[in-house]
Amino acid sequence: QVQLVESGGGLVQPGGSLKLSCAASGFTVDYYAFGWFRQAPGKEREGVSCISSSDGTYYADSVKGRFTISRDNANKMVYLQMNSLKPEDTAVYYCATRYGLGYGRCGRYEYDSWGQGTQVTVSS
Numbered sequence: 001q002v003q004l005v006e007s008g009g010g011l012v013q014p015g016g017s018l019k020l021s022c023a024a025s026g027f028t029v030d031y032y033a034f035g036w037f038r039q040a041p042g043k044e045r046e047g048v049s050c051i052s053s054s055d056g057t058y059y060a061d062s063v064k065g066r067f068t069i070s071r072d073n074a075n076k077m078v079y080l081q082m083n084s085l086k087p088e089d090t091a092v093y094y095c096a097t098r099y100g101l102g103y104g105r106c107g108r109y110e111y112d113s114w115g116q117g118t119q120v121t122v123s124s
Helices: none
Strands: 004-006 011-012 018-023 034-037 046-051 057-059 067-072 076-084 092-101 118-122
Touching: 004 076, 018 034, 018 092, 018 118, 034 067, 034 076, 046 067, 046 076, 057 067
Parallel strands: 011 118
Antiparallel strands: 004 018, 018 076, 034 046, 034 092, 046 057, 067 076, 092 118
């Protein structure tokens, strides 16, 4: 049974940093793509960054140069390092996964297993 648990969210001032973690269990992660998505109040859930099983990465234009996605297959972890945070980054962040997705696949409907989310608030 696929399970994903996010952690690392919180309150941070503009310009600050946070590192989100996603712990996977119940499956062998090596052939799975992972994605980080976010949903702000009143908005659609959007893809922030995704990483394929071969470590190909995708970033939304709004986070390029500020966020970095990475994965540690041995420990079944996926990370999102977020730097230079802005108030518009405030949202619930979700980790998601799907078997076999290739490079650049970061649409919300392409992923079929989701974590419960972690709140990120960027405010002074």
